[in-house]
Amino acid sequence: MIFYYDEENDTIKFLETEVDEETNTIKTTVDHFSIYGVIDIVRFAQSWGIKDILDKLLNPGGETIPPVAEIGQADIVFVIDTTGSMGSVINNVKNNITNFANTLMENNVDVRLGLIDYKDLEEDGMDSTKNLGWFDNVSDFIASVNNMRATGGGDAPESTVDALEEARRMDFRPGVNKFIMLFTDVSYKESTRFEDVQSMKTVIEKLKEDKIVVSAIVPSGYESLYRNLYTETGGVYANITQAFSSALQSLISNIASVTHGDGVWIRLSNGMLKKLEGVSSKEELLEMASGGYLSVGDLFFEEVTVDFFGLKVKTFREAFNKNAVDVRITPTSGYSGGMYTVDAVATIVTKQQVDKAVLLFRLLNGNWMQYNAGLDSKFIMSKYNFKLPEEYPERLNDLFIGYRTSLNILDSGLREFKVVLFDKEGRIIVESAVNKVKVESSIK
Structure with a gap:
């Protein structure tokens, strides 16, 4: 059968495939450029931890296959x-x-x-x-x-x-x-x-x-x-x-x-398997993932159901990059001399302990300079009504750490900022992407 890889969603998707046994060819119809491939259904199902695949395909029975691969x-x-x-x-x-x-x-x-x-x-x-x-x-x-x-x-x-x-x-x-x-x-x-x-x-x-x-x-x-x-x-x-x-x-x-030994294998939406060490049993893992999300150590996944030729197969995919930091500056444009609020939200699914977050801004010569001593106002997400995206349940609030500060931008132009998180040894754990604020001169 023919499949393609949905890179944006890190998921493989299976296509209706015509098989011509006389010419020994297969074909399908596609409507976009992507990474395509051909699989042997039985061999792939076996490697993906789905047993008795032919019986399941012939007699689907509406069952949903759990995300734990017993292989x-x-x-x-x-x-x-x-x-x-x-x-x-x-x-x-x-x-x-x-x-x-x-x-x-x-x-x-x-x-x-x-x-x-x-x-x-x-x-x-x-x-x-x-x-x-x-x-x-x-x-x-x-x-x-x-x-x-x-x-x-x-x-x-x-x-x-x-x-x-x-x-x-x-x-x-x-x-x-x-x-x-x-x-x-x-x-x-x-x-x-x-x-x-x-x-x-x-x-x-x-x-x-x-x-x-x-x-x-x-x-x-x-x-x-x-x-x-x-x-x-x-x-x-x-x-x-x-x-x-x-x-x-x-x-x-x-x-x-x-x-x-010492772990459970899960099925990933991209067609791979992954062993989660430290999880003792299939039952424990399913309980941990009962809300549609799974956090183990420094890994965080969301549950995704894949259509495998009519079978509903539950899988996991990484929900966001671990050790990431998202920065939002409001307003995104304004005038010189005005006050701007910087919110930095970092995932804390990390083995390194975050000691401090530092706000950096780019000088006109291209160098980066630290703003004040750091972003010291650590806060709980809900305290400032800084909500997670709607797709994440509230119980995941404790996976994140938030920082907020205000700054006065004096110079006009396109100003650039980023936030860097350090551990207690002064080593960088992660830094954000560069954020830009359009600042117009307040002098007319």
Whole structure:
């Protein structure tokens, strides 16, 4: 089916699509320019956490599908040493990967697979680490594994650190759990093609920063060598010389546990999933979102119902940018020497504590200058009758913090102002867009 992305509302919309099986073509009618794409309904529904989609489409029954996706998403990169001794391992990956992906799906984990083929940079050349990209289906992944050849390598240590850094730099999907599975039967060389990564210790730190879980499938004699890699990143060890299916089972258990542990997955209106950590259950999340809005940590969403070929699917989309500040100056035009009121309203869904708000104005030379000591008159929204937009319920008032001050503008012309919020360390949290006031000379 054909869909387009509604950028303004961060929502995907599905279009009536004609399928011509004789010519193997599809078509639809559109009335505007946009980003269009084609999806497999069953595969998309599966990745979006909607089960039994064909039954639901054939027998819709008027049900509305809740926004909680009872499935998680994981990007998994297979990093495989393809030097001479690894032929049997490559065959094992090829022969077991279909069962691996299917078993993860049975554990409610939708996976995308990536593949890195590596050897020894010193013996096989600086281009011997091959990034083969991402695969959305298992058959394409297997086809790529089939093309791997166990050759080269020279001396025993191989360029494992280089391959891990190549995998870390892959384009993981936002919001998914990230995994790397390393397959090798020897030790590693520290040197890489990347100037900022020249040791296993460094790449481990970077993997931890990116929250990538790494598992090591290596011989028992090398387990201690790779122990820091898999323990510090939250992965597991499996013996590469034992029954491969049992080794994969321990990896599956780790991936399922990490993907579903400590959080709930929600369905987003743009077709993605997102894991909300710290929410204990589906029931807790639905209760938190009972008013049509959801605030978790520094995230804030509004509920949106998407029409999925006749099915009503509840989703979430970000209601406004976190750590934003909106400034309104009244009146928006006037005369020099007059008084103007500045209201600044900031979202406080932030981990940083706001210490003060400062009003800046632009000088004629283009530089910014601070007005007085700051905007000190912090207020509760309702106290000044400064209302939220009508689409936001009153219970969200405590998500905002407001500032008000008055200023006397002496110079005529188009005057520019902005508000900057600082934390207690003097660091900028957020600044507003530039606001303009047209000031006419009071001297005639």
